[in-house]
Amino acid sequence: MSDVLAVTEHRRGELRDVSFEVITAGRQLADATGGDLHLAVVGGDTEAFADSLNREGVDAIHTVSVGEEFNHDVYAQAVEALHAEVDPEVLLTPNSVNGLDYAPAVANSLDLPLATDAVDLDYDDGLTVTREMYGSKVETTIEVGGDQQAVTIRGAEWPAAEGVGDAEIAEFEADIDTDAGSTVTGFEEVGGGDVDISEADFIVSIGRGIEEEENLDLIRDLVEATDATLASSRPIVDNGWLPKNRQVGQSGKVVTPTVYLAIGISGAVQHVAGMKGADNIIAVNTDPNAPIFDIADYGIVGDLFEVVPELIEQFE
């Protein structure tokens, strides 16, 4: 019993990137445990999904044809049934919004120790998971005991699996109650609004460092002087200081400008997910250890309230 079972994810007819990343993480782990890598595909066009997921290193793909979209009751039941069938040492799922909507329930039901948001995995006679704490300020390694474990993995930490595999693809017949108490009634795009920041060439983006809503005027002056597009990290939108269509990040927009000027943004992983594709990243932050500097091309370690007025002067 040393196989790995990895659960894939799709939305509105398309497999999400993390489905291919979970294959890479799963294969890496299965190589260390000396077992097979099994994939689970639940709901939607399972046949087409299974074909796409049949990449190098996948040994078996189990399809469960129930429903079109994600529903946590269906996923929890399907994954629990498959877990009983495959009997893997490690269950891997994405640490996505939907992953966090069923994996903890599965772990609890099956009495599996659960480590979420893994950024690295190691196996040597037992599973070790690397996670971050305190807003990415520290990393920890955690030994996960027990005979079987559940782990959710952070997106974009493992490369997407490539190549063509020769996995055995089979429909898994699970007895699933589809009337369990939660019903997905639809989807809604958020944002819209006046500006599409994903089209912008030069983005000035502001974060918690701005401190007060009134201080946004300073940034607006900079935006005007440089003809930039204004965007922000999550807390600014949460505070209601800017509309949702200005939010860059995992739950906001993904942007790919020529220049992304991040002012007073620490660089939480959720924010970085939305802007790391910028050609040039420039960060202004008082904390030299802020994670934004890890991905920045240029940086100023300094007080935005001193730097920004000087910068405005340069363009007036």
Place this chain on the structure above:
Amino acid sequence: MKVLVTVKEVAEVADDFEIEGTEVDERYLEYDLNEWDDYAVEEAVQLKEDGPADEVVTVTIGPERSEETIRMALAKGADRAVRVWDDALEDAGLLDVETKTNLLKSVVEEEDPDLVLSGVQAGDDAFGATGVSLADELGFQWGAVVNALDYDADENVAHVHRELEGGVEELTDIDLPAVLTIQTGINEPRYASLRGIRQAQSKEIAPKSLDDLGLDAGVIESDLDVTSMYEPESESDAEIFEGDASETAGQLAEVLREKGVAE
């Protein structure tokens, strides 16, 4: 209906800090109400102000020190609080999802709420899993990462939005009793008023030991063992501009012109 809110006091780490073994040295930690729980408390208090909720109770796993944080939730409008702690917890290492699930389960069973609200995650250990795990343990329904909540009293259903990645929200109907994990931005958490802070002094914070909850020390045995903690290595290869604000802004302006985005 009764709403129970799980509230956690989280540690925040100073910009510069030292690690002792597998923990951040206590000198560099500051304690505060978990940001996500602040939104959960606000949502519960609004449910009370708007009518559906009769009582809002908070539950915390934390030492006596955490009462300061709990008072903050009481000052914002929660009616009373339960605080779970025990010498056995004092000595425990990492409180994993399973442990927290079992401790909170006992409190939920005692309080018998219709709705449990919990922050999506805690700012310190960030497991993001306890709410859903708790729901499963209780046989409640659940919804993770909720950023809009509309309770329908006639049907006893929570109409929620779940915030998915990429600017998409999922609309879901969830039967009560349920546990919802609350995302930031669902509301605007209020500041505690002076009157609220004064009133909070007389509100009940009931301490509960493992014994009180009918649990033994076995409940805190964990399969998760933190073996090391370290500062991640900086991967920065950024060109850092040197000088005073005027000089650094000048260099930045030059780069912006060079890249052709500003004139």
